[in-house]
Amino acid sequence: MRDATTAGRTGVLPRALRHRLARVALAGATSAAVDFGVFNLLLLTGARGAAAVVLFNTLAFGCAMVVNYSLNARFSFGVAMTRASALRYTVFTAFGLVLYNGNLLLVRWLLEAESPILLNASKVIAMGVLVVWNYLGYQRFVFRPADGGGQ
Numbered sequence: 001m002r003d004a005t006t007a008g009r010t011g012v013l014p015r016a017l018r019h020r021l022a023r024v025a026l027a028g029a030t031s032a033a034v035d036f037g038v039f040n041l042l043l044l045t046g047a048r049g050a051a052a053v054v055l056f057n058t059l060a061f062g063c064a065m066v067v068n069y070s071l072n073a074r075f076s077f078g079v080a081m082t083r084a085s086a087l088r089y090t091v092f093t094a095f096g097l098v099l100y101n102g103n104l105l106l107v108r109w110l111l112e113a114e115s116p117i118l119l120n121a122s123k124v125i126a127m128g129v130l131v132v133w134n135y136l137g138y139q140r141f142v143f144r145p146a147d148g149g150g151q
Helices: 015-043 050-076 083-111 116-142
Strands: none
Touching: 015 050, 015 116, 050 083, 050 116, 083 116
C-alpha cells in the first residue's frame, strides 16, 4: 500500500543517480577484474611476504587504474579525459592506493593470510573501503562537470 509520501516515486534514489551508480559499478567491476587478474598472475611467483604483497597489489592497482580512469571519465561521468582530470585522478588515486595497501596489510595480518585464497579474501575486504572512497572522490574531485560534460 502506498501512502502520500511514496505516491508516484519509483525508488528511493533519483533515476539519474541510479544510472550513474550502475555505470560506476560496471566500471569498478571491470577494473577489479584487472586488479585481481594481475595480482593473481604475480602471486604465481610464489612470493607471499608483506613486501611482495604490497608490490603485487601496487602493480595490479596501477594496471586497474588506467582502465578505471578511461571507463569512469567517458562512461560513468560523461566528461572529457583532460590532463587536469588525469592529474586529479592520479593524485586522488595515490591516496586511495595508500588506503588500499594499508587495509590490505591489516586484513592480511588479521587473517594470517599466506595462501592465494586468503590473500584474495584480504583484497576483497580492503577493497570495500576503497569503493566508498573512490565514488565520493570521483564525483566531487576528479570528474567534475566543468571538465567538459557530466550528468
